[in-house]
Amino acid sequence: MCYSAQIRADYTKLVREFGAMMSLDEFAQLYAHDAGKQRPKTPKAMDDGFAGARTAQGQDIVAKIQQWHAEEMQALDEEIRVQGARLKQAEDALAHRPTQKARNEIRVAGNRVERAQARLGDLHRSGLLPRDSRIFPGVYAPVIVSEHGQRVIKPMRYQCRLPDKPARNDTLYPGTYNARRDSLEAYWKNAFGHHHGVVVVQSFYEHVPRHALEQRVLVPGEAAQNVVLEFRAQPPRDLLIACLWSEWEGPEGRLLSFAAITDEPPADVAAAGHDRCIVPIRRENLDAWLNPDPQDLAAQYRILDDREAVELGYAEVA
Template sequence: MCYSAQVVADYKKFVRTFGATMDMHEFARLFFERAEGASKAKIPKAMEDAFGEPKTDAEREIKALIGRFNAEQTTKLEQDLFKQRKRLADAERTLQTKVTKAATESQRIATDKIAWAKGKLEDLQRTEPKPRDSRIFPGHYSPVMVIENGRRIVRPMRYQCRIAGKPASYDVKYPGTYNARRDNLEGFWKPLFGYSHAVMLVDVFYENVQKAKLEGTLSETHDQRENVVLEFRPSNGELMHVACLWSRWSAPDEPDLLSFAAITDEPPPEVAAAGHDRCIIPIKPENIDTWLNPDASDLAAMYAILDDRDRPYYEHRLAA
């Protein structure tokens, strides 16, 4: 499973590299629904920062929606910070006279929540970019590229695919649908494979790995639940054009949901040696247009693209 990835969140990269057109309507809808409270969309900071210097009226509208949402978040965080500081002060006063379990726990919780709120406020106010600003997790949004009517188009989509026609409860029933296993493309993913293909640009991907597998020790010597997060990065430093499937989900009285899944396959030797059993599939640049224009009557051609993948060597290290 591709548990997390550091993606190209700035749509301008797609425009410069592929001559793609931004679907401004979908970007505006995403930010509008979040600002209105109609959705709880999780959007990477880098995706917001891409609108920091708007050039068009549409971009200025999106920047205003981002500013409105962030101002509301700032107010909520400041209010929570005040509340938790009071809670901490009350707990510390109690502990000065008598050590109780309740006061100790209240002190711990307040301290943790203060640190979390301060970190969120710092991120909202920060203008200097950091690598983590582009990192997505399941349920987060990312720009992906599709082709419609012969045009390359960039749209924001959620990284957990809900196939059109399936109930919203599938998000909970099948929480792993941010990845589409290659060996299940004609099973669970049959409605999309050969019909709705996309590409995500990825710099780095992250995987949860059992510590015992990473260290090559007997599993009996470790807690089976003890995991570490590894960062995998192509040694050539090049972007990965990751093969994806996507869907537009619609339902009465519900906003449309655009969502996608990254296709995964058996891992290359160096990823397997690090203790992980799946890997995303970066396709070659010359195959992108064919991948984005799938022919459901010729799935063999689609499998051939997945087989003829880019094959960088993946260096790994413990994630920061």
């Protein structure tokens, strides 16, 4: 299961390297301030990718993003004020009479202040850090799809909700950000062979049992412990990850979402202790993947089998 990835969100390079058009209408709809709408979960790199937009529509998207940021910064300032007062009150109580309740209050309030300050710092920061391109389930990413034979970049949520599934499935089946190859013609049958896309990633992350990473069995009485590994192509380069996507409409509104296809792992991922892996396809297969024939699913399986040969190095991350 690929629970997180570092995406490529440099729109200029995506357009130039892959000959894709930006679907500005879809981005504008994502960032629109509709009544009762919550701020969409988007990585900083995806937001900042519109900085310097020259077209009127692009500049309108920038204004929408800035409005979301202003509202969030106001809420964070208020959170810092409220939790700061809570922290001060708990510190005074602890000085007067040491209690576990006061210690817990200090810990909770201090953590909330720290998180709010960190997020506020991210919103004010102009330069990008590697973590600004990282997505998790529920977060949006730019996905390359095909419309009438033209490659198009659209924003989609990383957790796929199929058209015939209710919104509550997002909670009931939280693993639908990945589409297992062995279920492509079962659960994913309405997307496989119909709605294919790719996400351009620079690295991806997996939870791996430490004892599996160390290639040993658990000793008696030892509890299993997970570690997070970042996998990156060696030498570093972009990978085109095979995805399925969906357009869903319901009382909650319209949703574009996607899932990354996973398969048996290559030898280097298996050696690191993980039993699944996303599938990087070859660039020469991109158009054939994006324009599938639902009557020839065997051709799509051949693309997944003819995956890009890539050596994956890994490192443990905090």
